[in-house]
Amino acid sequence: MVEAVLFDLDGTLADTAADLGDALNGLRAEADLPPLPASSIRPHVSQGVRGLLRIGFAIAPGHADYPAMHQRFLARYESALCNSTTLFAG
Numbered sequence: 001m002v003e004a005v006l007f008d009l010d011g012t013l014a015d016t017a018a019d020l021g022d023a024l025n026g027l028r029a030e031a032d033l034p035p036l037p038a039s040s041i042r043p044h045v046s047q048g049v050r051g052l053l054r055i056g057f058a059i060a061p062g063h064a065d066y067p068a069m070h071q072r073f074l075a076r077y078e079s080a081l082c083n084s085t086t087l088f089a090g
Contacts, residue, residue: 017045018084023077024056027069031057049073 010016018038025035036056044051049070053059059066 011046013087014085015088016082016085017042019080019082020045020052020077022080022084023073024052026076026080027073028056 021036021038021041024041028035033056040055041052044055047054050061053066053069053073057065057069059069
C-alpha cells in the first residue's frame with residue numbers, strides 16, 4: 001500500500017527562480033558583494049544550491065565554507081519561500 005506520493009513542482013509547475021535568486025543575493029549582501037542579475041541566476045536554478053553557490057561564490061562541495069553556506073542558503077530560502085514564486089503559464 002502506498003503511504004505517500006511526493007511531487008517536486010519547483011521548476012516544473014512553480015517558477016521559483018526569483019525566490020532562489022533572492023536567497024543567493026541575500027548571502028552575497030552579507031558578504032558585501034553586489035547582487036547578481038536575475039538573468040545570470042535563472043540558468044542555474046535547476047542545479048539547486050550547488051549551482052547557485054557556484055555562480056554566487058565560486059565554491060563547490062569540498063570547499064571548507066560550503067557546508068555552512070549551504071545551510072545558510074536553505075535557511076534564507078525557507079524564510080522567504082513563495083514571496084515571488086508564480087505558476088508557469090499553461
